[in-house]
Amino acid sequence: MLHRYSEVLNLPVICAGDGSKAGVVKDILFSIRDRKAKALLLEQKGLSARKRVVLLSKLLNLGGGAVIIDNRDCIEEMDSTAFKNAFGDDGSLIGTKVYSKAGDEVGVARDVIFDLHTGRIEGFEISDGLLQDVMKGRKLLPLLGKVELGREIAVVDTEAVEEMKETGGGLKNKLSGLQNDS
Numbered sequence: 001m002l003h004r005y006s007e008v009l010n011l012p013v014i015c016a017g018d019g020s021k022a023g024v025v026k027d028i029l030f031s032i033r034d035r036k037a038k039a040l041l042l043e044q045k046g047l048s049a050r051k052r053v054v055l056l057s058k059l060l061n062l063g064g065g066a067v068i069i070d071n072r073d074c075i076e077e078m079d080s081t082a083f084k085n086a087f088g089d090d091g092s093l094i095g096t097k098v099y100s101k102a103g104d105e106v107g108v109a110r111d112v113i114f115d116l117h118t119g120r121i122e123g124f125e126i127s128d129g130l131l132q133d134v135m136k137g138r139k140l141l142p143l144l145g146k147v148e149l150g151r152e153i154a155v156v157d158t159e160a161v162e163e164m165k166e167t168g169g170g171l172k173n174k175l176s177g178l179q180n181d182s
Contacts, residue, residue, distance in 0.1 A: 005112040017071040032149045036119035050077045098154045100161045139164045
């Protein structure tokens with residue numbers, strides 16, 4: 001099942017064993033090198049410097065309202081050295097500039113679509129700028145073929161750009177929908 005980065009942030013993490021709330025999702029940890037989501041980073045508790053992480057393999061389910069884990073033992077607490085060893089220096093994919101192999105600027109990644117079971121990053125929601133987002137909505141770019149992901153730039157096959165489709169937002173689509181209804 002595919003999920004959006006933006007829809008997972010701030011979801012409560014619930015323990016199925018006792019129904020308690022174990023935390024809230026603060027971020028998703030992606031491996032740029034492997035092109036996969038690896039874990040959920042939970043909010044800090046108190047003044048602790050340790051990072052609280054749930055590996056995707058430990059999730060029972062991820063729904064629109066909550067992340068479900070078996071129990072609190074699924075949460076790993078890591079100091080900064082252990083965290084860096086496990087997840088490296090991989091950065092966020094949000095804000096990554098996307099170019100085609102033809103050299104055309106496609107836009108900026110504003111959301112990441114990933115598969116919960118495999119962790120595989122399946123696509124980006126692309127922004128062409130605020131005005132274009134408002135007027136036409138954002139576009140969904142499937143990551144087809146060979147994709148090179150870097151810290152700040154992604155290069156995608158031209159065929160992926162050709163498959164890119166509008167996600168249905170924007171004033172233009174809303175106004176055409178109103179005209180079709182009358």
